[in-house]
Amino acid sequence: MxxxxxxxxxxxxxxxxxLGVSLGIGLLLHWLLPVVRLDxxxxxxxxxxxxxxxxxxxxxxxxxxxxxxxxESEARPIAILDPEVAFPPRRRRKRP
Numbered sequence: 251m252x253x254x255x256x257x258x259x260x261x262x263x264x265x266x267x268x269l270g271v272s273l274g275i276g277l278l279l280h281w282l283l284p285v286v287r288l289d290x291x292x293x294x295x296x297x298x299x300x301x302x303x304x305x306x307x308x309x310x311x312x313x314x315x316x317x318x319x320x321x322e323s324e325a326r327p328i329a330i331l332d333p334e335v336a337f338p339p340r341r342r343r344k345r346p
Contacts, residue, residue, distance in 0.1 A: 268296075268299055268300070268303065269296075271295075271299050272292065272295040272296040272298075272299045273292065273295070274295075275291075275295035275298065275299065276288065276291040276292035276293075276294065276295035276296075277291070279291040279294060279295060
């Protein structure tokens with residue numbers, strides 16, 4: 251129960267931070283461009299912050315570059331799947 255409560259607490263904190271940053275960006279966008287209404291500015295900001303978090307998360311999780319040259323790395327085994335086992339058989343269409 252404590253783990254779930256901890257995860258929920260972290261989720262709520264991250265959500266509050268993301269929404270706070272989005273609200274600030276949306277208000278700034280509405281202030282700079284008055285033609286953009288506040289609701290549309292907030293939507294643009296939420297999408298932009300979400301996309302930025304996604305890209306940042308992918309960049310953080312990139313594997314570290316290896317020190318060995320490309321040619322000396324071990325070859326990975328190739329797995330060949332049997333098409334008869336991998337895919338279920340197709341049903342034949344009934345002709346009227």
